[in-house]
């Protein structure tokens with residue numbers, strides 16, 4: 001069974017304004033609301049790719065209900081812990097560029113954490129848990145470490161996509177798979193990373209230092225560096241026009257897992273991951289399976305030696 005965990009979900013409010021000006025009334029050209037948060041996005045894309053899964057995490061208030069209703073409408077199973085306050089609202093303002101305003105997360109109590117711990121303890125051998133997104137301000141930066149190291153049974157495969165202190169702490173628990181983007185990797189090592197070669201070097205360093213079996217460093221339009229065992233490959237994205245990059249990284253995680261579950265072939269999974277990420281980036285919403293299958297049939301890996 002596959003589970004996603006979103007400790008800090010959001011309702012994403014995507015607003016397009018052509019001639020935006022600060023300090024005046026701007027009227028949106030289009031605006032749309034989606035259930036969001038990285039783990040929830042992974043659930044939605046896994047579902048589109050034909051992979052059954054259950055979404056876990058914290059939801060509350062009218063925004064939390066919107067998330068639950070939206071996922072139910074997509075036939076995605078959920079088992080959230082209900083919390084007192086409203087799940088945050090994240091604004092994605094699309095003008096000449098993309099500006100994000102991510103709201104404050106609601107308070108997570110010790111009782112909420114206890115209820116989550118009970119749910120996670122029920123996962124079984126061979127299950128997969130995807131831990132994705134930031135941590136609410138009111139939980140410890142070591143929470144992902146605690147979950148991977150202690151709260152779930154030992155033989156659960158943990159996929160991790162987070163940043164900052166939460167990533168730094170969680171690496172010590174040796175997750176099965178991580179997907180930092182190159183900015184997050186640069187922050188981890190406090191170095192500039194702009195080229196695939198630099199991403200390959202620091203991705204390899206991370207794999208070696210933390211014994212993470214699968215390291216996938218995403219680089220937006222420069223594709224992905226995939227580090228596994230002794231091999232480093234660079235996978236370029238397919239050709240296309242950027243429409244909405246929100247959730248592209250989450251689609252990458254979902255694409256890797258969906259293919260890996262079927263074929264157990266890591267390189268095929270990495271190619272599928274890039275195809276899924278780019279197909280989502282080229283869409284208003286998320287990728288479709290047909291798009292990802294089509295893109296992935298025409299993509300290559302290039303081996304990198306460092």
Ligand SMILES: Nc1ncnc2c1ncn2[C@@H]1O[C@H](COP(=O)(O)OP(=O)(O)OP(=O)(O)O)[C@@H](O)[C@H]1O
Nearest residue numbers: 181218219220221223237247248249250277278281
């Ligand atoms: N402009 C783009 N052109 C082509 N593919 C893209 C573009 N932006 C993103 N992608 C695809 O999506 C993948 C993930 O993108 P990115 O590195 O931006 O992840 P991310 O920063 O985690 O994204 P997010 O946090 O917004 O979900 C890339 O590896 C690539 O395959």
Ligand SMILES: O=P(O)(O)OC[C@@]1(O)O[C@H](CO)[C@@H](O)[C@@H]1O
Nearest residue numbers: 010036037038090133134246247
């Ligand atoms: O605050 P976090 O968890 O880092 O990021 C939250 C978020 O920006 O990530 C998703 C896109 O990856 C959006 O659905 C959501 O708004």
